[in-house]
Amino acid sequence: MSVLSTISDVARRGRNIVLDREIRVGVTGLSRGGKTALITALTAAFQRFGSEGAAEAFPLFREYGQHRICYGGIASVRDRAVPPFPFRQAMDSLKASPPSWPSPTSDVSEIRLELRYHDDGWWPGGGGLRSLYVDIWDYPGEWLLDLMLLDMSYEDFSSRIAGRLDRVRPVADGSAWEQLGAGLDPLASLESQERQMAAAVAAYTAWLKSCKEAGLAMVVPGRFILPGIHAGARLLQFVPWIWAPPASRPPSGSLYDEMRRNYDAYREKVVRRFYRECFSHIDRQIVVIDCLNALMGGAETYTDINETFEALLENFAYGGSSWWSRLFSPKIDRLIFAASKCDRVTNDEHPHMLSLLKSMVSGAAARVRSGGIEPRYMTLSAISAARCRQLPDGQLALFTDYPGERPFYPGTVPDSWSRGDMEFFRRGFKLRELRPPLLDLDDDLPHQRLDQLLSYLLGDKL
Ligand SMILES: Nc1nc2c(ncn2[C@@H]2O[C@H](COP(=O)(O)OP(=O)(O)O)[C@@H](O)[C@H]2O)c(=O)[nH]1
Numbered sequence: 001m002s003v004l005s006t007i008s009d010v011a012r013r014g015r016n017i018v019l020d021r022e023i024r025v026g027v028t029g030l031s032r033g034g035k036t037a038l039i040t041a042l043t044a045a046f047q048r049f050g051s052e053g054a055a056e057a058f059p060l061f062r063e064y065g066q067h068r069i070c071y072g073g074i075a076s077v078r079d080r081a082v083p084p085f086p087f088r089q090a091m092d093s094l095k096a097s098p099p100s101w102p103s104p105t106s107d108v109s110e111i112r113l114e115l116r117y118h119d120d121g122w123w124p125g126g127g128g129l130r131s132l133y134v135d136i137w138d139y140p141g142e143w144l145l146d147l148m149l150l151d152m153s154y155e156d157f158s159s160r161i162a163g164r165l166d167r168v169r170p171v172a173d174g175s176a177w178e179q180l181g182a183g184l185d186p187l188a189s190l191e192s193q194e195r196q197m198a199a200a201v202a203a204y205t206a207w208l209k210s211c212k213e214a215g216l217a218m219v220v221p222g223r224f225i226l227p228g229i230h231a232g233a234r235l236l237q238f239v240p241w242i243w244a245p246p247a248s249r250p251p252s253g254s255l256y257d258e259m260r261r262n263y264d265a266y267r268e269k270v271v272r273r274f275y276r277e278c279f280s281h282i283d284r285q286i287v288v289i290d291c292l293n294a295l296m297g298g299a300e301t302y303t304d305i306n307e308t309f310e311a312l313l314e315n316f317a318y319g320g321s322s323w324w325s326r327l328f329s330p331k332i333d334r335l336i337f338a339a340s341k342c343d344r345v346t347n348d349e350h351p352h353m354l355s356l357l358k359s360m361v362s363g364a365a366a367r368v369r370s371g372g373i374e375p376r377y378m379t380l381s382a383i384s385a386a387r388c389r390q391l392p393d394g395q396l397a398l399f400t401d402y403p404g405e406r407p408f409y410p411g412t413v414p415d416s417w418s419r420g421d422m423e424f425f426r427r428g429f430k431l432r433e434l435r436p437p438l439l440d441l442d443d444d445l446p447h448q449r450l451d452q453l454l455s456y457l458l459g460d461k462l
């Protein structure tokens with residue numbers, strides 16, 4: 001980006017902020033949490049704004065009617081350097097026959113949404129038709145956890161991982177890389193041990209993969225699992241040093257020194273850039289969590305979610321924000337924790353799912369409250385693949401669109417979280433990944449409470 005276009009971007013953003021016409025939304029979630037589905041659903045919702053029946057389709061978005069929203073759609077991109085969010089591809093795959101879910105995200109993308117509404121303002125410059133722009137970024141969830149590393153030195157990172165090893169051993173055993181790494185000599189020259197280091201990195205990566213498969217949240221560094229353009233780069237050559245610290249100061253060119261430099265380069269060149277691109281200056285945050293999936297992993301994964309999101313949210317500033325502070329020291333003034341994919345349980349279980357969500361993120365929520373804002377919680381289905389209906393015997397069950405697929409009852413979600421309850425849930429609950437809904441070309445995407453989310457995200461800005 002040239003200096004001139006940077007200046008004009010800053011000036012434009014300044015003007016939009018002062019006039020309260022632009023908000024940046026950070027969708028925060030682990031991989032497979034439901035971010036891409038949510039961004040697709042939000043975009044499709046915007047495209048419906050102004051058309052017949054839209055107010056009825058989003059009854060909980062009360063501000064829609066109050067402010068007479070008359071148009072919504074995709075606006076031209078804010079930053080030409082960032083690829084656009086692949087909305088068309090996502091819709092094409094959802095509407096194909098047979099349909100498929102949008103493909104997993106492999107890189108950063110961005111979308112700018114716009115809505116227009118009637119402003120009844122009486123102040124000078126108020127009144128008439130106004131626009132509100134909403135910027136959203138999508139990215140692979142694997143990279144999200146790296147934000148934790150922003151303020152961590154190599155030593156901090158190492159001790160954090162060392163502290164987890166035993167705790168997660170029941171679901172993901174890290175003995176293989178522990179043993180391999182124990183043979184490394186931190187003070188010897190890198191050349192003499194390059195092969196051993198590569199083997200330790202490969203074994204550490206294999207452990208991270210097994211953590212991910214077990215449903216653990218804290219899987220860092222994320223690029224070890226999904227390197228993107230950094231595949232094969234030197235800066236991915238390090239492992240946390242969990243063994244006895246070097247006996248003396250590691251000389252330049254020693255194995256320890258090299259790993260620390262690679263870590264620092266990773267943090268500065270990869271993670272900071274990712275943060276700047278997707279998370280700096282966000283005004284509002286949605287944290288999407290697939291609670292049911294996390295719970296299927298048992299007590300370890302349940303606790304891991306809490307610890308992970310607490311550490312993660314430390315990288316964001318929360319608090320009330322005026323246009324002045326938005327311009328000079330932006331803060332997040334609204335945060336929503338959303339339990340995603342709630343169409344996988346019957347409606348009577350939603351209150352239980354909500355209490356599960358609250359207990360899963362209690363540490364992270366405390367972090368947000370310390371900034372003086374009260375987080376909201378909701379259960380959400382961005383793209384519903386099942387509908388809840390009553391069977392003739394009065395029992396609730398889930399119905400999909402697929403002929404021949406029988407209605408089913410997945411089970412009950414407990415509302416207290418003792419180990420016993422979790423075990424009961426794991427054994428008894430049938431968590432089914434659902435195929436996407438069967439849609440005709442002109443059908444709208446079915447959802448649950450997307451309108452509530454829209455109201456909370458945007459209502460006060462209209
Ligand atoms: N039943 C149901 N499944 C969903 C929903 N949203 C996402 N999914 C499933 O979760 C998978 C991951 O979603 P995605 O949005 O790609 O997650 P991301 O990795 O956070 O972007 C999808 O492929 C679907 O199988 C939803 O609202 N309902």
Ligand SMILES: [Mg+2]
Pocket residue numbers: 035036037104105138139140141
């Ligand atoms: Mg995605």
